[in-house]
Amino acid sequence: MPSDPLLDDLEKTFAEAYRKELDQDENVWRSLPFFAATLALEVAAPGTLRSWIAVAGGLESLTATALLVAAPIATLAALVFLVLSV
Numbered sequence: 001m002p003s004d005p006l007l008d009d010l011e012k013t014f015a016e017a018y019r020k021e022l023d024q025d026e027n028v029w030r031s032l033p034f035f036a037a038t039l040a041l042e043v044a045a046p047g048t049l050r051s052w053i054a055v056a057g058g059l060e061s062l063t064a065t066a067l068l069v070a071a072p073i074a075t076l077a078a079l080v081f082l083v084l085s086v
Helices: 005-055 059-085
Strands: none
Touching: 005 059
């Protein structure tokens, strides 16, 4: 009995979709070291900038302090979104 061309086409389409889905899942795991390196940089930056903030004054010091307070909030949000994506 000859095979049905419609079933052959559906089989190819679903097989390709399945392979793409597996590839997307694998890409999330490959990007985790990048996220870890970025978060490590965000943790190390405040310690490096502390001496600069002590010397700076006025608006520069206030702006830098506000950004350093916002950094942990952004880091926490990144971790939450990372957990949700995995």
